[in-house]
Amino acid sequence: MTIQAAHTFLNLSKVAQSINETRGSNDKVKICADYFSSLEDETDLMLAAQFLGEGAFSNISGKRASVGSRTYSILAAELCEIDYDKVFKPSKTALGSSSETIEKLFTNIPEARAKWFPQDLTLKEVEAIFESLQAVSSRADKQEILTNAWTKMSPLEVKYFLRIMGRGSLRIGFESKSIVSSIVKAFKKSIEDVRYVHMITGSLGKTAALARNDQLEDAQFKLFQPIAFMLASPIESRTIENYTDYLAEEKFDGMRCQIHVKGNEVRIFSRDLNEITHSFPEIITFFADRSLPGIVLDGEICVYKNDTIMPFQHLQKRMGLKKPSKKILEQHPTILISYDVLFYDGKPVFEHTLLDRRALLTELSKEYVFPVTSQYPISHEDEIEMLFDQAIAHGNEGLMLKHKQSTYEYGQRRKSWLKVKKPGGSIDTVMMYAHAGSGKRGGTYSDFTLGISVRNDDRYEEEFIPIGKAYGGYTDEELKKLNSRIKEITAEKYGPTLGLYPDIVVELEFDDIQVNKRTKANFTLRFPRFKAIRWDLSPDDVDTLIDIERLYENKLNQERLKQINNPSFVFK
Incomplete structure (x- = not known):
C-alpha cells in the first residue's frame, strides 16, 4: 500500500476484506492500525475510522442515508x-x-x-x-x-x-472495540484513555484524530451528545466469587435508551446512539414538565398500560415512528424507567461507584418524581432463583446483577454487570443454507439459515421458509460432523453459500419472536442459537409457521402482574 493510494475508498475496501479473511483478532487489529498510520490527512483518518466502525455518518451526526x-x-x-x-x-x-x-x-x-x-x-x-x-x-x-x-x-x-x-456491522469480525484497539496500536496510546474519549465524544473519527494529535486530554463530555452504553455479560460466562458484592435488579421487557434533559429540552438516544426523541412524545412531555437540571439517565422504555408493563411486541409498534398517531399513543403508551445516572450538576458521574450513582438517582427521583427500578441485596446464590421467578411473574425478561463498586464501564462486557435470563423458547427447524465462515472459522460452513415447514399451508407454495440465522451453540466436533454431512446434501452452490436438501434438523433456541413483515414468515427470532442438533429427527418433524404464530400469540396474551404491586418498580 502506497501512501498516495491509502486515502482511496478502494484501499479501505481492500483493508476491510483483508481483515475479514484474517483469523486472529490481534492480526486484524494490526492490519487496521497500519492502515490508520498510513493516512496522512486528518479528515481521511476520521472518515476511515467512521466508515469501518460506525457507518456512512458519525453516530452523533443524526444523519442517515435512508436507502432501503x-x-x-x-x-x-x-x-x-x-x-x-x-x-x-x-x-x-x-x-x-x-x-x-x-x-x-x-x-x-x-x-x-x-x-x-x-x-x-x-x-x-x-x-x-x-x-x-x-x-x-x-x-x-x-x-x-x-x-x-x-x-x-x-x-x-x-x-x-x-x-x-446500512450502518450495520461490516460482517468482517471487527466491531467498534476493535477499531478502538487499532487506534491504540496505531498511535501508541493507553487503551483506557482511548476508550474514555470514545465514550464521551461518541465518535470513532474524533477519537482517532485526538489520539493522533496527542489531544486525548482535551476531550470533554457534552450534554445532548450520547455516550457509549455499559454492557452486560451472561452470568454463565463469568465466575462469581462473592454474590454479596452484587445488587439484583429486574430486567424490563423494553428498549434500552439514554435520556438527556435540561429544563424543557429533552432528547432520547437508542442503544446504537440514534436519536429517537420524536418517537416518544409523551416521555418528552413528562420529563420537560419536571424542570430538571442538566442530567443524563440510562434506562428502559416500556409500553405501560393499566399499571402493567406490556410485552416487547407492543413496543415494536412504536419503534421507528417519527410522529406516532393519537391512536397509537392511546393503544401503546410508553414510559421511561431509569436505573442509572451518568451526568448531573454540570459534570459526569460515570467514574463514581454504582452505590454512589444509585444514591444520587434515588435522591433525584424523589425530588423530581420519575420512575426508577429497585435493587435488591443478595446474601446467597439461592436468592437469585427466587428473584428471577419474581421477575418473570411480573412479565420481565429476567435479572441484572450489578457490582456495588463498579464504575460505568462504557462499551465493555466484564463482570460488573451480569444478565440472568432463560430462553424464550425453542423450535425444531430444518437447515436450508450453509454459509462459509470467516476469521478463525474460515474454510468451514459455520453460519446457517434455518427454516420452518409450510408444506400444508395454503398461503405458500414452498415446503420450508426461513425463520432465522444462527452461528453458535455447537461444539467443534459437532461443526465438523455438520460440515461432513453438508457435503452429502448440497443441492446448489452460490459462491460462499450452499443450498441444502432438507435433511439436518436443529432445535433452535431463542429469546423472543418478533413480527417482521419483510420476511416470508412475517416473523423473526430474537437472538436464535443452536440448542441441539437433532440427528434423531427428520424434516417431517420440524415445527410449522402455524406453531410460530401460536407461540407469538401466547406470549402476547400472557397474563402479567400489575406493576403497581411490584416493589421492583418505584414510581411515587
Missing part, C-alpha cells in the same frame, strides 16, 4: 439486466446478504462489467455521495445517485459501500 434494501437491489438487477424476482431474489436468499449478492453479480455478469469504470474515488468523494443520498427522499433520485456512484467503483467497493451505508 429493495431500492438498491432493484437497481442492481436493472444494471445487471436480470429479472429481480426470478434471479436476484433467489440469489440473495441463497447468499443471505444483499451486498454479497450484488458483488457476485457485478463481478460475473458481462452486462454489468461493461458498465464499470473504476476511478479510485477518495474517502472524501464517497462521503459526498453519502451526503447527497441523505439529502434526497425519492427512490428515483436515490437510484440515480447510486448508479453514478457504482459505475465509478469496483464490485468490492460496491459491497462495502452498501454495508457502510
